[in-house]
Amino acid sequence: MSSIVHTEHRDVIHDCSYDYYGQRMATCSSDQTIKIWEQNEKGQGQWIVSASWKAHSGSIWRLSWAHPEFGSVIASASFDRTASVWEETAEQKPTPSSTPAKRWIRRTNLVDSRTSVTDVKFSPKNLGLVLATSSSDGIIRIYEAPDICNLSQWTLQHEILCKLPLSSLSWNPSLFRAHAPMIAAASDVATSNEPKVFVFEYSELNRRWTKTESINVTEPVHSIEFAPNVGRSYHILAVASKDVSIFNLKPIVEQTGTSRFEVSQAAQFNDNFCTVWKVTWNVTGTMLATSSDDGYVRIWRMNYQKLFKCICSYKPDSSSVSHPLDSQTAAIINSTTTKFFKKGVGTFVASNQIQQH
Amino acid sequence: MISYFKNSKDKFALATGSEVSLFQLKERDNVEDFRIYDDPKPQTINQIKFISQHNSTLTYLNSEKRYQYIKCIATSFHENELLVATGQVSGKVMIVDFEPKNEINLEFTPRQNRPSLSLAWNEQEQNLLAMGFDKNKFDHSISVWDISRGQPSESSIVNLIGLSESAHSLCWDSRKNLIAGMSSKYIKFMDLRANQVQTVNTRAVCGLTISSNNRLLASYYDNVVNIFDLRKFTEPLNQFQLANNLAQISWCSSSQNCLLCLQKDNSLTINIIDIHGNGTEEDNDSTHFVKRVIAPFEIVDRKNKHQLQTKATALENICWHPKISSNRMICSASNSNNSILLMEFDVPQRRIAVFDKWNKVYAPTHNEIRDIPVSSPPSSPTNSTNSWYPNANYIDGDISELFQQRILQDYGQMDFERNAKVSMDSTLASVWKMLGQMSAQDCFIGLRTILGIDSKSNELTIAQSAVETRSFQDFPSGATIRIYKSEEREFAKELCGWMNFDKNDMSGNLQMYIEELCKKKRFTRAAMLAVFHLKIRLACDILGRGANEMEEEKSSLRMSAIALAGYNTGSVWKLQCSSAQIEDAYLRAIFSFLSDDTYAGVLYEDGVSISDRMAFACTFLSDRQLSEYVKHMIQNCIERGDLSGLLVTGATIDGIQLLQAFVDRTDDVQTAALIGQKILPADLQTDNRLQSWIAILRNLMNTWEMFEKRAAFDISIASARTSQKIPKSVFLLCSFCGKSVSAAAIQEDARVRNQMQTSKLSSCPNCRKPLPRCSLCLLHMGTSLPSNFYNPTNIKSRNIKSWFTWCQSCRHGGHLVHISEWFKKNTECPVTNCNCNCFLIDLSLLKEKKENDTDGH
Structure with a gap:
C-alpha cells in the first residue's frame, strides 16, 4: 500500500516543497506552522519531522527552497502580509561527541506588502540569490541578497504592478543564457473577464521588468x-484554474530586441470537472500532477506526439488507483519505492562526502 | 429533506411530500469505490437508488405518512428515541417516534393557521423544541415547547416570542440561547432565562446554522451568505455572494470549518466554504475563506458511466453525518424518472500533489502524507487477470526514468558503439552507429560540406562531376542509366556506409556486405543495394534466396524476384511497377528506381535510411538535383528533429539546429548534450544551446545525486578541450623586487641555451639580487645541479629535484633533493641553531604522500 505519514498539521496544508535533492520536504499549513521532513532511511524510509515551528501569525501559503549552494534556506509566504527567509543553523555542540542541534532561524521578514503575500519563489540559481513574492495587492516584488553569506539583508530591487490580486507566481527555470529572466504570475479574482495570467521579462538594457504577454485564461487561477x-526552445506553462491548461511559449526572434512570444495552448483538461488547486511538474517537465477539489490526484504525461494523457488518477481517501484505459479499479499489490532508489545506491556514499565539503 | 439522528450513528429520516421515512445505513468491511443499490422503498416513492462510496447498505425501516405537505423536519438529540418533529403547511407540528417500543405521538397546532417555517431541538435540554412560523398579526411566531411535559398547554409551552413577526429560521447555541432570523430584517439573539435580547440588523435571516464549536454562525438571503463570529456578533465576519439563490446552508458537524451551500439552481454542484486559521487564534485577522465546488453525482457518473442509468438531474438536500470525522454527508437528488437518488459521500480533503525528484508523487493533506503507489509487477507472472498491470506503473516510460538508467550505464562516456547499446532506443542506436562511422573516418563535417553545398545561396557551389552512362552489368536489358562521379561524391558515399562498393569490383566487398545482410535476413535491403549497384541479377538471386529462407514472406519475396527478373524498358512493365502497392519500403524503392526516371520514389521514401538515400543521391543525381536534394533533406530533418540527418548536416550550425529540433520533439536533452559535446568542433562547443543542454544535464545529475557520474561527465568535457594548455598557477617571486623569478628564468634559459651554457641563475634576473641558498649544498637556488652530483634518491623528475622547497614555519629550505635526503635521517631543520621540527610538522602529509608514492610504483 502507499505509505501514509501523519502530518499532524491542524489545518489544511497549502504547499509542500522538496529541496534540491529531494531528501527533505517542507510543508506549510493554515495552522501557521512550517514542518521540515526527512526520510529516516535514504529513499525508502518513513518521513520524520525534523523541525516544526510556528512561523507566521497567519496561514502560510507557499514555501520555496533555495539552491543548496546558498545553504539550507527556505522562504515562506503568509496571509500575515509578510514573507520570511529561514535558515537552518547548527548550534554550538554541548559536548564534542553529540551531534549539533539544528534550528531554523528567521533571517529576514519582508514586510513591504500591505496585504497577504500569496507566493514566494527563489529564482533560478544563475540569477544569484533572488526572491520574488506576489501579493494580493497585485504587486510582484523582487528582492536580492547582495551578499549571499548574509541572508538578513535583502534589497527590494523591483516592484512590478499587475493591478489584479495575485495568487501565484513562477520563475522560468531555464538555464539557457539567451533567455532573459522571466516570471509568470496569475490572479484568482473571480469577477472580470480579463486575462488572469501574465508573463514578465527582465530587460537587461532598460534594467526593468516589462509585461510581455497576457495569457487569456479568464477563470480564477490558483496555481501556475x-x-x-x-x-527545449520553448517554455511550457501549466495553469490550474477551473481546469488545467498548458501553454507553450515560443520566443519570436525580433530585430528590435523586444521579445515577444508565440503563445499556443498545448492542452486543456476538463476531466477534473472542479477547481484545480495545484499543478506540479516532474523534474524533466514531462509529467504533470494536478490536485483538484474532488480529492483526486491525476498524473498526466506528454506522449511522443506532445499530447497529454492522463496516466493515473488517484483518490487517496479510497486507497485505490484507477487507470483510464482500464476503468476497473484494482487493489494495489505492494507498491514499492525501492525500484528507483536502488539505482542510486552506488552513488550515495559519494554523495554524502561531497555534500560535506 | 434528509436529517440524520444526531445521536445515532447510522439512522436518518427522509421527508418526501407527505411521508417521513426512516432508513439505516450500514457500512461493510471491504471498501470498493462506488456501489449502487436498488432497495426496498417506502410506498409513496417511485424508486430509490442509493450510491455509496463506502460499500454501505441502505435499509428501509419504517415510515409515517399521516401528514399534509411537510415544510420542515427536525431530528432530535435523544439517545434512545428516534424523534422526528415535522412542520407542515398548516402550521401543525407533529412529533413521531420511530422507536417501536415508544409510543410518543404529540401534536402542536398554532392558534392561527399558517405555514411552519423552522424547527430546532435543543442539544442540552433535549426535550426543548423551538418552532418558528410565518407571520400572523395575532400570534407569536416562535414557540418553545418542552415535550417532556406532554401535549401543548400552558405549562409545556415555555416561551412565546415575536408577536406578528415571522421566524424564518431558528437555532440554539450551546448555552441555551435561541437565535432566530426574523421578519427578513434582523437576527435576534435571545437568552431565554435572563430574558435578554440582542438584535443585529441584517437581511440574512434564513438557514441559521451554528458551527460545531459554537463560534461561528451562518445565515443567508437570496444568494448571499453571511458568516458571523458569535463573540463579535454585530458585524458579519465575511460575506459571500454566490451565483444563484440559496436553498440550504449547513455547517459540517465533524470539522469546525466547513460550510456547505446548496443553491436553487437545479445543478449538481455544492459550494463549500472552508474557513481556515480560526482554530485557536484570538484575532480574526488570521481567518480566511476558501470557496470550493464539489459535485458528488458527477464524480460517480464519470466513474460508472455504464452502470448508472438513471442520471441525477438536480441536488435537493444534503445532511452531514453527525459523527464520522471524514466530512461525510448524505445527499439526495431527483432525476427525470421521478425517483430519488441518495448518495453517501465524503467531501474530499483538499490536498496538494507534488512530484519528488524520482517521479514519485506525494499528496499531503492536513493530517497525512501519502505517496501515490506505483504498482510493481505482480509477483507471479501467471496471474494474467491483472490486466491493469501494463499501465499501472505510471512512472514507466517517462524520459527522466530513461535518463537515470542511461546515466547509470555510463551513457555517453564510452565509444559510439556502446552508446548505441545503452541508448535503449533503436533509432538512437542507429544514430550512434552512424556517428561511429563518421568518427572512424574522423569526419564530422557532414555530407553537405563534403559535397560543397551552400545551403544559403542558390548558386551551384557543388564540384563539377563526371557523367558516365552505365548499363546493368549482369542483366542485359538494353537499359542504360546515368551515374555521376566525383571525388567528393565518392567520399560522401563512403561515409554513408557504401564505402567499398566500387562499381568495378564485381566480386569484392559488395557481395560480402550483401552476404552479411542476408545472414541477418534483411533480404530486401540487400536486394535494394544490389539493384542500386546495377546488379539486377544478383538482386533476383537474393530475393529468391529470401523466399526460400523466410517462411512467412515467401510469396511476396518470390513474386518480387519474378517481377524484378522481368525488368525491361517497356512501358507496360513500368506502368505496373509504378501502380503496384508494395508493403516493403526497400522493394518499393527498387521498383520505383527502375520505373521512374526522377527517382522521387527512392529519394522521398522514408522507409529507407537517410544514409542509403544520400548515397543513392550521390550516385544518380545531377549536380543541381543533388544540391537541391541535400537542402531539402536538411530542412526536412530539422523539421522532424530526425537525428540521422546529422550525417548530412554534420557538426555545424545546422547540426545544432537539428539537435535543438530533436530536443523539442523528444525532450531527450541527454542525447543532445552528449552528441553535441562529442562531435562539435571547438568553436561550436561554446554555442549557447549546447552549453545550456550540458548545464541541464549536469543539473539533473546533481539533483539525482549521481555525483560520480557527473564528475565523469565533467572530465570528458574537459578532456575534449585538452589541446589548450593549462596555464601555470604557481609562480616564484623574488623577495626583493617582487617580480616572477620563474618566468624570467624561462626566458633566460632560452637565451642561455643558445650559448650552450647550462647553468648559473644565482640572482634574480630582474634586480640582480642573489637568490637564497640551499641550506645544505650552499649553492644559490635556481642553480642547476651538476649532472654528476650525488643523487641517492630515486626522484625521477629532474626539474623538481633541483627546485626549492622550504619549511612553512621556519622558512629555511633548499633543493628538494637535498632536503628530502636530510629529512630521511633527521627531523630537525638543517640550519644550525634552528630548532624547528620541520619534519614533524608535516608528518601526516608526508605519510600520505609516501603511501601515494608506494601506490604509484
Whole structure:
C-alpha cells in the first residue's frame, strides 16, 4: 500500500516543497506552522519531522527552497502580509561527541506588502540569490541578497504592478543564457473577464521588468508553474484554474530586441470537472500532477506526439488507483519505492562526502 | 429533506411530500469505490437508488405518512428515541417516534393557521423544541415547547416570542440561547432565562446554522451568505455572494470549518466554504475563506458511466453525518424518472500533489502524507487477470526514468558503439552507429560540406562531376542509366556506409556486405543495394534466396524476384511497377528506381535510411538535383528533429539546429548534450544551446545525486578541450623586487641555451639580487645541479629535484633533493641553531604522500 505519514498539521496544508535533492520536504499549513521532513532511511524510509515551528501569525501559503549552494534556506509566504527567509543553523555542540542541534532561524521578514503575500519563489540559481513574492495587492516584488553569506539583508530591487490580486507566481527555470529572466504570475479574482495570467521579462538594457504577454485564461487561477526546461526552445506553462491548461511559449526572434512570444495552448483538461488547486511538474517537465477539489490526484504525461494523457488518477481517501484505459479499479499489490532508489545506491556514499565539503 | 439522528450513528429520516421515512445505513468491511443499490422503498416513492462510496447498505425501516405537505423536519438529540418533529403547511407540528417500543405521538397546532417555517431541538435540554412560523398579526411566531411535559398547554409551552413577526429560521447555541432570523430584517439573539435580547440588523435571516464549536454562525438571503463570529456578533465576519439563490446552508458537524451551500439552481454542484486559521487564534485577522465546488453525482457518473442509468438531474438536500470525522454527508437528488437518488459521500480533503525528484508523487493533506503507489509487477507472472498491470506503473516510460538508467550505464562516456547499446532506443542506436562511422573516418563535417553545398545561396557551389552512362552489368536489358562521379561524391558515399562498393569490383566487398545482410535476413535491403549497384541479377538471386529462407514472406519475396527478373524498358512493365502497392519500403524503392526516371520514389521514401538515400543521391543525381536534394533533406530533418540527418548536416550550425529540433520533439536533452559535446568542433562547443543542454544535464545529475557520474561527465568535457594548455598557477617571486623569478628564468634559459651554457641563475634576473641558498649544498637556488652530483634518491623528475622547497614555519629550505635526503635521517631543520621540527610538522602529509608514492610504483 502507499505509505501514509501523519502530518499532524491542524489545518489544511497549502504547499509542500522538496529541496534540491529531494531528501527533505517542507510543508506549510493554515495552522501557521512550517514542518521540515526527512526520510529516516535514504529513499525508502518513513518521513520524520525534523523541525516544526510556528512561523507566521497567519496561514502560510507557499514555501520555496533555495539552491543548496546558498545553504539550507527556505522562504515562506503568509496571509500575515509578510514573507520570511529561514535558515537552518547548527548550534554550538554541548559536548564534542553529540551531534549539533539544528534550528531554523528567521533571517529576514519582508514586510513591504500591505496585504497577504500569496507566493514566494527563489529564482533560478544563475540569477544569484533572488526572491520574488506576489501579493494580493497585485504587486510582484523582487528582492536580492547582495551578499549571499548574509541572508538578513535583502534589497527590494523591483516592484512590478499587475493591478489584479495575485495568487501565484513562477520563475522560468531555464538555464539557457539567451533567455532573459522571466516570471509568470496569475490572479484568482473571480469577477472580470480579463486575462488572469501574465508573463514578465527582465530587460537587461532598460534594467526593468516589462509585461510581455497576457495569457487569456479568464477563470480564477490558483496555481501556475513553468515546466523545468530540458533544453527545449520553448517554455511550457501549466495553469490550474477551473481546469488545467498548458501553454507553450515560443520566443519570436525580433530585430528590435523586444521579445515577444508565440503563445499556443498545448492542452486543456476538463476531466477534473472542479477547481484545480495545484499543478506540479516532474523534474524533466514531462509529467504533470494536478490536485483538484474532488480529492483526486491525476498524473498526466506528454506522449511522443506532445499530447497529454492522463496516466493515473488517484483518490487517496479510497486507497485505490484507477487507470483510464482500464476503468476497473484494482487493489494495489505492494507498491514499492525501492525500484528507483536502488539505482542510486552506488552513488550515495559519494554523495554524502561531497555534500560535506 | 434528509436529517440524520444526531445521536445515532447510522439512522436518518427522509421527508418526501407527505411521508417521513426512516432508513439505516450500514457500512461493510471491504471498501470498493462506488456501489449502487436498488432497495426496498417506502410506498409513496417511485424508486430509490442509493450510491455509496463506502460499500454501505441502505435499509428501509419504517415510515409515517399521516401528514399534509411537510415544510420542515427536525431530528432530535435523544439517545434512545428516534424523534422526528415535522412542520407542515398548516402550521401543525407533529412529533413521531420511530422507536417501536415508544409510543410518543404529540401534536402542536398554532392558534392561527399558517405555514411552519423552522424547527430546532435543543442539544442540552433535549426535550426543548423551538418552532418558528410565518407571520400572523395575532400570534407569536416562535414557540418553545418542552415535550417532556406532554401535549401543548400552558405549562409545556415555555416561551412565546415575536408577536406578528415571522421566524424564518431558528437555532440554539450551546448555552441555551435561541437565535432566530426574523421578519427578513434582523437576527435576534435571545437568552431565554435572563430574558435578554440582542438584535443585529441584517437581511440574512434564513438557514441559521451554528458551527460545531459554537463560534461561528451562518445565515443567508437570496444568494448571499453571511458568516458571523458569535463573540463579535454585530458585524458579519465575511460575506459571500454566490451565483444563484440559496436553498440550504449547513455547517459540517465533524470539522469546525466547513460550510456547505446548496443553491436553487437545479445543478449538481455544492459550494463549500472552508474557513481556515480560526482554530485557536484570538484575532480574526488570521481567518480566511476558501470557496470550493464539489459535485458528488458527477464524480460517480464519470466513474460508472455504464452502470448508472438513471442520471441525477438536480441536488435537493444534503445532511452531514453527525459523527464520522471524514466530512461525510448524505445527499439526495431527483432525476427525470421521478425517483430519488441518495448518495453517501465524503467531501474530499483538499490536498496538494507534488512530484519528488524520482517521479514519485506525494499528496499531503492536513493530517497525512501519502505517496501515490506505483504498482510493481505482480509477483507471479501467471496471474494474467491483472490486466491493469501494463499501465499501472505510471512512472514507466517517462524520459527522466530513461535518463537515470542511461546515466547509470555510463551513457555517453564510452565509444559510439556502446552508446548505441545503452541508448535503449533503436533509432538512437542507429544514430550512434552512424556517428561511429563518421568518427572512424574522423569526419564530422557532414555530407553537405563534403559535397560543397551552400545551403544559403542558390548558386551551384557543388564540384563539377563526371557523367558516365552505365548499363546493368549482369542483366542485359538494353537499359542504360546515368551515374555521376566525383571525388567528393565518392567520399560522401563512403561515409554513408557504401564505402567499398566500387562499381568495378564485381566480386569484392559488395557481395560480402550483401552476404552479411542476408545472414541477418534483411533480404530486401540487400536486394535494394544490389539493384542500386546495377546488379539486377544478383538482386533476383537474393530475393529468391529470401523466399526460400523466410517462411512467412515467401510469396511476396518470390513474386518480387519474378517481377524484378522481368525488368525491361517497356512501358507496360513500368506502368505496373509504378501502380503496384508494395508493403516493403526497400522493394518499393527498387521498383520505383527502375520505373521512374526522377527517382522521387527512392529519394522521398522514408522507409529507407537517410544514409542509403544520400548515397543513392550521390550516385544518380545531377549536380543541381543533388544540391537541391541535400537542402531539402536538411530542412526536412530539422523539421522532424530526425537525428540521422546529422550525417548530412554534420557538426555545424545546422547540426545544432537539428539537435535543438530533436530536443523539442523528444525532450531527450541527454542525447543532445552528449552528441553535441562529442562531435562539435571547438568553436561550436561554446554555442549557447549546447552549453545550456550540458548545464541541464549536469543539473539533473546533481539533483539525482549521481555525483560520480557527473564528475565523469565533467572530465570528458574537459578532456575534449585538452589541446589548450593549462596555464601555470604557481609562480616564484623574488623577495626583493617582487617580480616572477620563474618566468624570467624561462626566458633566460632560452637565451642561455643558445650559448650552450647550462647553468648559473644565482640572482634574480630582474634586480640582480642573489637568490637564497640551499641550506645544505650552499649553492644559490635556481642553480642547476651538476649532472654528476650525488643523487641517492630515486626522484625521477629532474626539474623538481633541483627546485626549492622550504619549511612553512621556519622558512629555511633548499633543493628538494637535498632536503628530502636530510629529512630521511633527521627531523630537525638543517640550519644550525634552528630548532624547528620541520619534519614533524608535516608528518601526516608526508605519510600520505609516501603511501601515494608506494601506490604509484
